[in-house]
Amino acid sequence: MALKYDVISPFAGTIERIRFQAGDRVEEGEVIFTLVGGGKTVDILSPVTGHADGVEVEQGEVVIAGMILMAIMCLE
Numbered sequence: 775m776a777l778k779y780d781v782i783s784p785f786a787g788t789i790e791r792i793r794f795q796a797g798d799r800v801e802e803g804e805v806i807f808t809l810v811g812g813g814k815t816v817d818i819l820s821p822v823t824g825h826a827d828g829v830e831v832e833q834g835e836v837v838i839a840g841m842i843l844m845a846i847m848c849l850e
Contacts, residue, residue, distance in 0.1 A: 779822050781844040783837045787811020792833050794826045800846055807831075807843055824848035 791808040794800055800820045807818040827845040831837060 777822075777848045778827065779824070779846045779848060780842045781806065781818060781821065781846065783809060783839055783841045783843055784816070784818070785809070785811055786838045787816075787836070789831050789833055789835050789837060789843075790815065792829060792831070794829070794844070796826050796828050798826045800824060800826055809837070818843065820846060822846055822848045 787809045788811060789807060790810045794806050800806060800823065802820055802823045804820045805817040806820050809816050809818055824846040827847045829844050831843050
């Protein structure tokens, strides 16, 4: 059975870098996004190993806290 995990933005900011595209394999703990905002730069890490099911944002896009950035499909 496949489980879907949503990766959400921890704070408002700008997507500086996207490191994966839909369909790419993602390992738990890998950096998937770099988010800049409030004077800080934060790497967003994958919570699970799986495949990027959908990237909901683009590089340079402004996001809000709690916004879904990507879905990851994981086989458990």
